[in-house]
Amino acid sequence: MRGSGRGLVWFLLYVGLASAVIGSLGAPLITAVAEAYRVSLAASQWTLTIALLAGSVATPVLGRLGSGPRRRIVVLTVLGVEVVGSLLTVIPLPFAYLLLGRAAQGSGLGLVVLMMAVARDHLDEQRAARTIALLSVASTAGIGIGYPLSGILADQFGVRAAYGLGLVVTVSAFVAAVFLLPHAPNTTTQRGVAPTATAARFDVRGAVLLAIALPALLLVIGETRLWQQHAGLAVVILVAALLVLFGWAVLEARTEQPLVDVxxxxxxxxxxxxxxxxxxxxxxxxxxxxxxxxxxxxxxxxxxxxxxxxxxxxxxxxxxxxxxxxxxxxxxxxxxxxxxxxxxxxxxxxxxxxxxxxxxxxxxxxxxxxxxxxxxxxxxxxxxxxxxxxxxxxxxxxxxxxxxxxxxxxxxxxxxxxxxxxxxxxxxxxxxxxxxxxxxxxxxxxxxxxxxxxxxxxxxxxxx
Incomplete structure (x- = not known):
């Protein structure tokens, strides 16, 4: 069913902005986290890294899980996980729980692609194109909202107040999704097969290989100190990650219902x-x-x-x-x-x-x-x-x-x-x-x- 639903458009854009805000919470708070939890800056940096790594793996997985009739339950589940993760960042617990909470928050970075699918399924063609374009922008430009807000909250009230911003955002997105997110069309299309009412089988092997290759690739690329001090090791890890990624692509090409249709x-x-x-x-x-x-x-x-x-x-x-x-x-x-x-x-x-x-x-x-x-x-x-x-x-x-x-x-x-x-x-x-x-x-x-x-x-x- 297609329409011009303005309320749906605003909801989709809000989820896109929420994902950007959640993703940006790590960067401006690294120093404040190091001081509040009495850890090194290198350890504090993981509050940003672990969220981005979780997002890199979750994005293609959610892209497949949310491609069929189960999209609504997938979105609500991920938003629920984000709410729990946000609670872990706010409650005064040891540093390990903060990292766990940031990983849970990072899993929601893949929601943007599902919002694009919702727009394409439920909005008229012109409004869907505009909404998808804005969602793509929101996933990067939205950090300009998270940075200053989290910065002033951290400066005035402490790091847990800054992470409280993430809790407010995720809870409000979850509540909005309960009332505004429509059910996906009850069809799936797999490699030219006629649409059916059943959800596609999930490609576990592809997900596992991707969960190994992508974090390894992103970690070795982003580890400046590793390239400075152990360039040979960095090259080995990079090549290994690329080989696993190549193997994943070959597997996906031969899988009937792949995680990603290569x-x-x-x-x-x-x-x-x-x-x-x-x-x-x-x-x-x-x-x-x-x-x-x-x-x-x-x-x-x-x-x-x-x-x-x-x-x-x-x-x-x-x-x-x-x-x-x-x-x-x-x-x-x-x-x-x-x-x-x-x-x-x-x-x-x-x-x-x-x-x-x-x-x-x-x-x-x-x-x-x-x-x-x-x-x-x-x-x-x-x-x-x-x-x-x-x-x-x-x-x-x-x-x-x-x-x-x-x-x-x-x-x-x-x-x-x-x-x-x-x-x-x-x-x-x-x-x-x-x-x-x-x-x-x-x-x-x-x-x-x-x-x-x-x-x-x-x-x-x-x-x-």
Missing amino acids: RLLRHPAVAAANVVMLVGGVGMYLLFSLITRYVQTPTAAGYGFGLTTFEAGLVLVPFSVLGFVAGRLVPGWRERVGARLLLGASTAVVLAAFVLFAVARSRLVLPVVAIGVLGLGVGAFSAAMPAVILAVTPAAETASAMSVNAVVRSVGFSTGSALGGLILAAHTTGTFPTESGFTTAAWLGATATTCTLAIVALLPLKPR
Whole structure:
């Protein structure tokens, strides 16, 4: 049943924003957690890492579990798990329970792809396209909401109050889902077989292999210290993770009811879109991490502005605002100019943000402008991407196909973050990296973004 349901649209967007807020809670609270729980910064970093790892595994799993008639129960179950996890982050328990709670919260990062499937099934075509575009933007630009809110709560009331924000968000999302989330159409489509009323068998082998390969891949990519001190070991782990991932893909291709239908990835437009997402994601998150680190660097380092966690969070507000503006406008533009031109133009905007940060950052307003321009580019890029994939994807495979793209984006973001860390570490002689390290990283990111432009121009993004 399709309609224009405005209430459903707002619910879907709220869940998308909630996922972004939950995911962003770890980053601004690392120092506060280390102090409150009396653990090292390295241990505290796991409050962010474990949520992202849980999300990377949960996203494709939820994409398959939620592709059939059981989607409503899957969404409610995951939101329930998030509520329990949020309680564990708020209740004064040992540090291990905080990590367990963050892992439970991270499992909800895969809900965005299910919200896209709901939009495609229950909204008219035009409104579904706009909603899916905004959901794609919300999963990244929404961090501009979580950062400042969690920062001010931590500064004023302590780290558990900041995590209380996650509890409020997850409980409200669960209650809203009980009343607003519709049942999925009672059909499933598997590899060209006629729709049936039964749910597909879950691919346990594929899920286990993916649960091994993805965390290993994301961990080794993001472990800057490992690459600095044990590069050989890092290469071995990286190769092993890629081999397991390759084995998983072969298994999926031979499985009747796979976790992810890899045949969809053979379509030139889908394959090209994921390559663009991977390379583009490296550059986008590289600049994001550079700017947030630069503005928080104390002025004693000879540069930077020494902003607090809350102030640095406010710097991200233009990123989110302009990202959502772009996400709102892109669906209308796509019909007139096409996906290739939109992806190329948005990548060019990201490139402009890199150049601006590389050449001008002496006053605080300049990094703020740069991250606003970045938000505009990332928002337009994220909003245009689903249309390329879904144009050649069966409706029943919406969640599964978009979950793969979400994982590819996570790998790109992790690579960009790690690349920035490695470059800055190479330019560090004392406590802080030299300012030239930021310049070098910015120009390297600009080069990666230029490569993305070339890929957009050359690969077959147009559906056949």
